[in-house]
Structure formats: C-alpha cells, structure tokens
Amino acid sequence: MKEFTGRRYGVRLHVNHETHTLHVRAADTLLHVLRDQLGLTGTKAGCENGDCGSCTVLVNGTPLNACLTLAVEAHEQPVTTVEGLRGSEIQKSFVEHWAFQCGFCTPGFICNAQGLIDYVRAEHRHADDELIKEWLQSNLCRCTSYHEIHAAVKSVLDDGEEC
Amino acid sequence: MESVGKSVPRKESFDKVEGRAKYTRDLRLAGMLHGKLVTSPHAHAKIRSIDAAAAAAVPGVRGIVTGADCQELTGELLADRPVLAYRKVRYYGEPVAVVIADDEQTAWRAAGLVHVEYEVLPVVSSPSRALLPGAPLLHEEVEKYKRYGDVYPVPGMNIGNHLKIRKGDFQSGWEAGVVKVECYTAFRPSDHIAMEPRAARAEILPDGEVHIRASTQAPYVIKRFMERYFGLDPGQVVVHVPFVGGGFGAKGAVQLEFIAYCASRAVGGRLVEVSNSREEDMISSPCHIGLEAQIKMAATPDGRLTAAQITLLWDGGAYADMAAVMAKAGIDDCTGPYRIPNVWADSLAVYTNHTYATSFRGFAHPEVTFAIERTMDLLAKKLGMDPIALRLLNAIGPGETTPTQVLLDESNIGNVPACILRLRELMDWESGQRVVLPNGRIRTKGIAALWKTSSTPTDAGAGAVLIFNKSGSVNLMTGVVEIGQGTKTALAQIAAERLTIDPSLVHVSFEVNTKTNPEHWKTVASSSTMMAGRAILEAADDAIRQLKYNAALVLQVSPDELELAEGRVFVRGNPQRGFLFREIAMGYESENGLTVGKQVIGRGSYIVKLTRLDPETGDGRPGPQWSVAAQGVEVEFDPVECRYQVLRAYTVIDGGVIVNHRGAVTQMMGGMSMGLSWATRESFLYDNQERVLNPQLRFYKITHFGENPDMVVDFVQTPYHEGPYGARGIGEYGTIGMAGALANALSVAAGVELFQLPLLPETIWRARGGGSVHDPV
Ligand code: FES
Ligand code: FES
Numbered sequence: 001m002k003e004f005t006g007r008r009y010g011v012r013l014h015v016n017h018e019t020h021t022l023h024v025r026a027a028d029t030l031l032h033v034l035r036d037q038l039g040l041t042g043t044k045a046g047c048e049n050g051d052c053g054s055c056t057v058l059v060n061g062t063p064l065n066a067c068l069t070l071a072v073e074a075h076e077q078p079v080t081t082v083e084g085l086r087g088s089e090i091q092k093s094f095v096e097h098w099a100f101q102c103g104f105c106t107p108g109f110i111c112n113a114q115g116l117i118d119y120v121r122a123e124h125r126h127a128d129d130e131l132i133k134e135w136l137q138s139n140l141c142r143c144t145s146y147h148e149i150h151a152a153v154k155s156v157l158d159d160g161e162e163c
Numbered sequence: 164m165e166s167v168g169k170s171v172p173r174k175e176s177f178d179k180v181e182g183r184a185k186y187t188r189d190l191r192l193a194g195m196l197h198g199k200l201v202t203s204p205h206a207h208a209k210i211r212s213i214d215a216a217a218a219a220a221v222p223g224v225r226g227i228v229t230g231a232d233c234q235e236l237t238g239e240l241l242a243d244r245p246v247l248a249y250r251k252v253r254y255y256g257e258p259v260a261v262v263i264a265d266d267e268q269t270a271w272r273a274a275g276l277v278h279v280e281y282e283v284l285p286v287v288s289s290p291s292r293a294l295l296p297g298a299p300l301l302h303e304e305v306e307k308y309k310r311y312g313d314v315y316p317v318p319g320m321n322i323g324n325h326l327k328i329r330k331g332d333f334q335s336g337w338e339a340g341v342v343k344v345e346c347y348t349a350f351r352p353s354d355h356i357a358m359e360p361r362a363a364r365a366e367i368l369p370d371g372e373v374h375i376r377a378s379t380q381a382p383y384v385i386k387r388f389m390e391r392y393f394g395l396d397p398g399q400v401v402v403h404v405p406f407v408g409g410g411f412g413a414k415g416a417v418q419l420e421f422i423a424y425c426a427s428r429a430v431g432g433r434l435v436e437v438s439n440s441r442e443e444d445m446i447s448s449p450c451h452i453g454l455e456a457q458i459k460m461a462a463t464p465d466g467r468l469t470a471a472q473i474t475l476l477w478d479g480g481a482y483a484d485m486a487a488v489m490a491k492a493g494i495d496d497c498t499g500p501y502r503i504p505n506v507w508a509d510s511l512a513v514y515t516n517h518t519y520a521t522s523f524r525g526f527a528h529p530e531v532t533f534a535i536e537r538t539m540d541l542l543a544k545k546l547g548m549d550p551i552a553l554r555l556l557n558a559i560g561p562g563e564t565t566p567t568q569v570l571l572d573e574s575n576i577g578n579v580p581a582c583i584l585r586l587r588e589l590m591d592w593e594s595g596q597r598v599v600l601p602n603g604r605i606r607t608k609g610i611a612a613l614w615k616t617s618s619t620p621t622d623a624g625a626g627a628v629l630i631f632n633k634s635g636s637v638n639l640m641t642g643v644v645e646i647g648q649g650t651k652t653a654l655a656q657i658a659a660e661r662l663t664i665d666p667s668l669v670h671v672s673f674e675v676n677t678k679t680n681p682e683h684w685k686t687v688a689s690s691s692t693m694m695a696g697r698a699i700l701e702a703a704d705d706a707i708r709q710l711k712y713n714a715a716l717v718l719q720v721s722p723d724e725l726e727l728a729e730g731r732v733f734v735r736g737n738p739q740r741g742f743l744f745r746e747i748a749m750g751y752e753s754e755n756g757l758t759v760g761k762q763v764i765g766r767g768s769y770i771v772k773l774t775r776l777d778p779e780t781g782d783g784r785p786g787p788q789w790s791v792a793a794q795g796v797e798v799e800f801d802p803v804e805c806r807y808q809v810l811r812a813y814t815v816i817d818g819g820v821i822v823n824h825r826g827a828v829t830q831m832m833g834g835m836s837m838g839l840s841w842a843t844r845e846s847f848l849y850d851n852q853e854r855v856l857n858p859q860l861r862f863y864k865i866t867h868f869g870e871n872p873d874m875v876v877d878f879v880q881t882p883y884h885e886g887p888y889g890a891r892g893i894g895e896y897g898t899i900g901m902a903g904a905l906a907n908a909l910s911v912a913a914g915v916e917l918f919q920l921p922l923l924p925e926t927i928w929r930a931r932g933g934g935s936v937h938d939p940v
Binding site: 035040041043047051052054081083092094095103105107136137139143146147148149 | 175180268356441829835861865866
C-alpha cells in the first residue's frame with residue numbers, strides 16, 4: 001500500500017473577482033475545490049474525464065475543463081464560473097432561446113460560450129457557424145437538439161457585431 | 164385560452180442559467196460520509212470470497228457493506244436482484260460492495276483494496292443465445308422469486324417474463340394474406356447518458372425516520388419500495404428530489420437508493436452519499452435495453468394487413484427489474500399504429516450477462532417501432548406500393564381495436580392519417596423518395612409512423628394541492644419531478660387557466676418532498692402533464708368553490724350566483740359586486756376586524772382507469788390514451804464510402820392540445836436528437852467475455868454540437884377529452900420513430916435492407932457484403 005501523506009499546498013485563487021487562500025492537495029482538481037471548498041456548485045461534474053464539458057470554467061479568459069485542471073495550476077489566475085456571469089447577455093439569451101432543459105450542461109455551455117464571445121470581440125472576428133461549432137463541440141447536451149444553444153450563442157454574437 | 168397554448172418560459176430559467184439550480188450532489192452537508200462501489204470485473208462469476216481487511220484498515224474508513232449484509236431481493240415485478248451481488252455476479256460492473264469513508268478520496272482508495280475472489284462462469288451474450296438449449300442459467304430457480312403483480316418467469320429458462328397477445332385468428336389471417344414478409348432486427352444495449360450521473364444519499368434518524376435525497380424520477384416508488392423490501396412504514400420514509408439533470412427513464416429505476424440506505428444502516432444511520440462516476444453510471448446502473456425482434460406480416464394484394472406474428476426477445480440483462488415491464492409495454496402496442504385484425508405476439512424479458520435494463524425514453528416503443536417500420540417498408544416494396552400509401556391505408560383509428568383489444572374512439576387516440584398526410588406535405592414526398600445527385604451521392608427519404616400508450620400500473624395516479632397566498636397568488640404542490648421536460652411550467656399554465664390568473668402568479672414547488680407533496684406515481688411515460696394536470700383542475704375547482712364560499716358570505720348571495728374572471732369573484736351579471744382573490748383568499752376581514760370565510764386550500768387527485776391484461780390473450784386496458792406521430796428523415800448517402808449525412812428530420816405529432824408551444828417544440832427536437840444519436844452511433848461494445856469496452860463518453864459517442872440535422876416539428880391537435888384542456892402527452896415521442904425512419908431512408912439509399920443498429924457506415928458496408936466476417940449479433 002502506497003504511503004498516503006495527505007500533504008496540502010497553499011494556493012491563491014481569484015474566483016469571480018474574489019480572492020481566496022486555500023489549502024489543497026496536489027491532486028485536487030479545480031472542479032472539486034470550486035464545488036467543495038468554495039461552494040460554487042454551479043460548475044458540474046458530468047464525467048470527470050474531459051469528455052463532456054459540463055465542468056467548463058474560464059481560467060484567465062480561456063475555457064478549461066475544471067475536471068482536468070489541478071487547483072494548483074490555477075494559482076494566482078483569474079477564474080470565472082457560471083455564478084460570476086450573473087446578468088450576462090449569454091445567460092439571458094439562453095433563456096430566450098430555450099437553450100436548456102434539465103440545465104445540467106448549461107453552466108459549462110455558458111462559460112464556454114462566454115469565452116467565445118470574449119475572444120471574438122477582442123479579436124474583432126466574425127463568428128461563423130464553423131467557429132461556433134469548433135468551440136462548442138467540447139460540450140455535450142443530452143436534452144436539447146443543440147440548435148437551441150446555437151441560436152442562443154449566435155444571437156449574442158450577432159448583436160455584438162451590430163454595435 | 165389565456166395561458167394554455169402559450170410559450171410561457173420555464174419558471175426555473177434563471178436558476179438554471181445562473182448556476183443556482185441545485186441538483187442532488189450540490190447540497191454540501193457537513194459530516195456526510197461517502198460510499199464508493201466495488202464492482203465486478205467479470206460478467207458472470209461466482210464470488211468465492213471477499214477480503215476487506217486492508218480496506219477497513221485505511222484511516223477514515225467507517226464501514227464496508229457486502230451482499231451478505233443486505234440480502235433483500237428487489238425488482239419491479241420479480242424480486243431477483245440483490246442490493247449488492249451475493250454469491251454470484253451476473254454482469255460486468257455489478258456492485259459487489261460499498262466502502263464508506265469520511266471523504267471521497269479515502270473511499271476510492273480503500274475500495275481499490277477490497278479483494279474479491281471470483282470463479283468465472285460461461286457467459287450469455289444475447290437473448291437468442293440465452294434461449295438455446297444448454298445455455299448457462301443466470302438464475303437457477305427463477306420460479307422461486309417473489310412476484311409483485313403480473314409477471315410470468317419461465318422455470319429452467321433465462322426468461323424473467325413472458326407475455327402474449329392472441330388477437331383474432333392468426334392462422335386464418337396468415338392464410339388470407341397473399342403477400343408476406345419476414346423481418347429480423349437486432350441491436351445491443353446502450354445507455355441513456357443523462358448528463359447528471361445518478362446519485363443518492365440516505366440517513367436514518369434515531370427515531371427511525373429515513374431521509375433519502377436522490378437524482379430520481381420515482382420518489383414515491385422509492386417510498387413504497389422501502390416498505391416492500393425493508394419493512395418500513397412509508398410515512399417514515401421521506402424522499403427529497405431537487406432538480407434532476409436528465410432522466411430519460413434511467414432514473415425511473417431504484418438502485419443506488421437501496422445501496423445508500425444499506426450503507427447508512429451499517430454506520431449507525433449516518434448520512435451517506437453513493438454517487439456514480441460516469442463509468443459506473445453506464446455499466447453498473449441500469450442501461451437502455453437491447454432487442455432482437457422477428458416480425459412476420461401478411462397483406463392482401465392491395466396492401467391491407469391481415470395478420471402479424473411478432474416475437475420480441477428483450478436483452479434485459481442480468482435482472483428482470485424494469486425489463487419485465489418493458490416487455491409488457493412493447494407488446495401492448497406491438498403492431499404499430501396499424502389495423503391488424505389477427506395478431507400472435509410473444510414478448511420475453513430475457514436474461515443475459517449484460518447490465519440490467521431500465522426504461523428508456525419511449526418505453527419499449529423506439530425499439531419495437533424500429534422493427535415494425537422496417538417490416539412495413541419491406542412490405543411496401545414487395546407490394547410495389549408507396550410506403551406512405553401503405554401506412555395510410557392501414558392506419559388505425561376510432562372504431563378499431565388495439566392489440567390488447569381496447570376499442571378506440573375519437574378521443575382516446577390521436578389522428579394517425581392526419582399526421583402522415585401532414586408529414587407527406589412537409590417532406591415534399593411527391594418530389595421523390597430517391598434522387599441521385601450529379602456527384603453520385605444519393606438523397607433519400609424514409610418515414611415511420613408510431614403510437615404509444617402509457618403502460619402504467621393500474622393504480623398510477625397524481626395529486627395536487629393549491630395553497631392561496633394572502634396576495635392572491637397560489638403555491639402549487641405536486642409530486643412531479645423536474646427532469647428538464649418543463650412539466651412544472653405547463654402545470655402552472657393549467658392552474659392559471661382555470662383560476663383565471665397570470666401564470667406568473669402560480670408558484671410551483673420544484674423540490675419534491677414526499678412528506679409534504681401529494682403522491683405522483685412516477686415522472687415517466689409522457690403522462691405527468693396529463694395526470695397531474697387533471698389533479699390540478701380538480702384542485703383548482705376545489706379552491707374556486709372555497710373562494711366563492713368566502714365571497715358569498717360577504718356578498719350575502721348564493722355561491723351559485725358567483726363567477727370568476729381575471730382573478731376576481733363576482734356576482735353574475737354584476738361584475739362590480741365582487742372581490743379580488745387577495746381580498747378573500749384568507750377569508751374576508753371586515754372593517755371591525757371580524758373575518759368571515761377562511762383560508763383557501765384546493766386539493767385534487769387523479770387515477771388512471773386501467774385493467775390488468777389477460778395472461779393468455781393479452782386483453783386489457785394498458786393506458787388511458789394513445790398519442791400518435793409520423794416522423795421522417797432525409798439523408799444524403801455516399802455509395803462508395805457508405806457514409807451519410809442526415810439532412811433533415813421531421814416530426815408531426817398528435818399529442819392532443821399543446822399546453823406550452825415552445826416547450827413542446829423543444830421537447831420534440833430533444834427527443835429527435837436522442838433518437839438519431841442512438842440510431843446513428845450508440846451501442847455498448849462487448850468483448851467475448853461480455854465486458855463493456857466503451858464505458859466512457861470518449862469512446863461511447865453521443866451526438867455533439869453541430870451534428871444534428873435541420874428539424875421540422877408540427878402538431879395535429881386532436882383533443883383528448885379526459886386530458887386537461889385536451890392535452891395527451893408528448894415527452895417521449897420525438898425519440899420513438901427516428902431509428903425506423905433513418906433505417907428506411909438508408910435502406911433505399913444503400914440498396915440493401917438494414918436491420919441492425921447503430922447505423923454506422925460499417926454496418927451498412929457489412930450489410931452490402933463488405934468484410935470477410937459477419938459480426939454475429
Ligand atoms: S466533467 Fe469535466 S469534462 Fe466532463
Ligand atoms: S439541458 Fe440537459 S444536458 Fe443539456
């Protein structure tokens with residue numbers, strides 16, 4: 001039996017504009033620390049294997065699977081979870097377009113979509129369907145047909161281009 | 164109507180998009196222990212011994228439970244399944260033990276230290292092989308298991324349930340037919356893949372009260388089962404269900420709840436959570452059933468069906484559980500929505516060494532529809548008839564009887580021909596079923612017609628309570644679980660319609676608590692809106708009576724002289740004389756403080772009126788009504804590579820009056836997506852020892868973003884007179900016909916009849932004779 005030390009490391013996470021100093025095990029994923037230590041349970045665990053995207057959060061603006069990110073890797077990085085996007089255009093658009101049913105995949109989709117919106121706006125790019133597909137294919141939804149999600153994301157991207 | 168028929172947004176919308184909606188595992192509780200399953204690495208083996216000493220020695224481990232500690236046998240109709248495997252494992256991934264520890268990591272680590280010694284046994288790999296003479300028996304004495312209700316296991320065979328339909332005179336019908344076809348379809352088990360893996364928590368309080376919190380579609384069934392298997396008074400069992408991250412039938416079965424309860428029992432009643440990893444959710448918890456079907460149909464030369472012989476061999480896996488019920492649901496509607504006077508059908512829940520099965524969206528209908536619709540196309544080809552014309556000619560309707568001999572009328576069945584005709588128009592069928600493009604690709608169309616009744620137990624029912632607030636708004640309590648289907652919003656619309664108020668004034672309770680919410684059989688079978696809607700109408704009428712009573716006392720008139728509109732009660736013909744609900748909902752307080760009348764609480768309930776089926780002929784009433792639909796797909800096929808793209812998918816459904824339009828459209832689209840995903844790519848892969856090779860989402864692919872075809876959804880709205888405002892049920896129907904329609908389109912495109920799922924390019928290539936070895940099913 002391997003020796004189990006349970007050793008912990010200090011990390012500082014900046015989550016949704018709040019700074020938290022935490023003690024984590026080296027193997028703790030960002031997903032577990034967000035959910036278990038910070039109570040941010042909006043981020044969901046659908047597979048913990050990098051296959052479903054339901055754990056997607058923004059780390060330094062980039063969508064990452066929190067189940068494949070170690071908490072220690074997020075040290076001193078700004079992290080945004082679905083809770084931190086409250087009131088955002090994309091959330092409203094998801095509601096308007098019926099882009100969810102059970103809602104379990106929704107936080108991951110919303111974080112990923114927000115990453116895309118921020119990227120497109122920063123780069124002044126036009127987001128065509130191929131680009132949207134490339135970004136959102138990492139997330140699975142079993143309830144909707146994805147068309148609803150596509151419409152929700154597209155509408156925010158199109159609005160952004162108009163102004 | 165003011166509320167019914169409108170696209171009222173889901174009431175829980177912002178809780179879901181802002182990450183506040185709580186699912187079972189989201190509630191953090193101090194002191195909660197974690198259980199981790201130890202699962203079987205073999206599909207069939209004797210358990211020689213279990214050595215848990217090393218695991219027990221890990222600091223932080225609080226208990227270990229094995230099959231010897233919980234020998235209660237469980238099962239929906241046939242009690243053949245131990246809570247944890249005892250003496251024998253019967254499928255790969257079967258839970259053998261649960262290790263309970265302070266935290267997840269410790270439980271996982273210790274679970275790896277439980278040493279189980281097995282003696283491997285030969286496996287049963289498919290239903291047809293399970294029935295061969297000399298096949299290994301999964302359950303040696305199936306006849307000794309306790310039965311709950313109508314279930315017919317066959318002694319000495321791998322059969323957990325055998326159901327029959329004998330309608331008309333099959334033999335003479337068969338002989339009367341001139342054109343005959345035979346069709347054999349097959350596919351192996353697959354999985355629901357609800358995005359939230361199943362999870363359950365249990366705690367036993369010192370006074371004996373048991374609290375269970377679970378990701379389930381069946382909280383009241385859990386309550387009943389705790390009485391059935393553990394002898395608890397249902398009043399002592401409180402089941403809490405927060406939001407559920409998708410169900411699709413997977414969460415209609417009870418499994419982890421029992422394990423969590425036994426785990427809690429082993430650690431002095433402490434709160435224990437047992438939650439599935441994705442892998443466990445796929446292979447350890449019940450999956451989507453497989454089926455081998457053999458269909459024979461006979462018709463007159465002009466295409467009128469005269470007889471059908473239908474044999475359904477369900478791959479129910481290691482335990483009968485819901486497969487025994489699905490065998491019944493599948494035979495109830497086994498002919499598809501067609502008039503066939505003479506039917507001889509057998510439906511067998513067969514034991515194999517696969518993960519045991521549970522209901523999947525459509526409850527045995529997507530599976531049977533695939534077989535029937537393939538047969539219909541074969542018949543159309545043999546008759547030289549247009550597939551739509553053949554279906555129209557034989558469409559079942561009022562005045563005719565179902566396979567279980569229910570007489571259909573204008574109300575209890577939707578309009579099959581109207582759905583088919585509308586589909587024909589939407590698909591522009593007349594422009595041709597098969598077109599070869601200049602680049603050599605082939606565009607084809609395929610269709611399927613379908614129907615489904617609920618196949619619920621005869622005592623399935625629903626209840627509703629409407630509690631008025633002082634402001635005149637109401638709180639609506641039902642036992643329906645919000646699994647993503649949007650029923651709670653539809654129910655609020657029904658209540659609002661009857662009470663003449665805005666749906667925003669109806670506050671629905673999302674969390675189900677079986678102690679305070681009235682019983683609702685299960686959130687399955689596309690029947691929640693219908694059943695709970697009926698209960699709500701009764702509750703609303705009860706509340707209206709009380710409102711009128713309060714108002715009548717003050718107005719000094721008879722309650723009969725009062726009527727309701729826009730949230731007011733007033734004297735008929737004199738609208739000024741009356742009260743807003745808020746003035747009388749808690750009784751009317753006069754100027755001197757004297758209050759007349761009293762708080763308004765409406766209650767209502769509903770029970771389906773069904774009968775048991777005759778074991779020899781199948782006669783009986785399996786459900787209250789039939790929603791019907793016609794579905795189609797258009798594909799573009801590459802004849803060289805056997806690859807294809809689904810271009811468009813169509814559904815025309817008669818689900819009665821639609822309560823929430825946008826909600827219904829998105830339900831249908833989601834269902835179509837699921838049906839196509841299953842038909843195009845989903846299946847468990849097994850090695851020769853029946854171990855699952857693809858128990859993770861990386862290798863078990865479901866449809867991804869951007870892969871779905873365009874979708875067209877339309878409605879025919881034939882009211883069901885007993886449904887709330889004429890509603891029937893829609894939740895599952897989008898899934899049901901997709902596999903049949905797709906296989907029909909691809910068979911035309913590929914020029915070869917396709918009888919297996921999933922329809923991978925390889926499946927088509929092999930059907931055309933590609934490859935040297937034909938994979939046996
Ligand atoms: S939970 Fe992280 S990708 Fe599925
Ligand atoms: S809404 Fe249920 S998984 Fe996407």
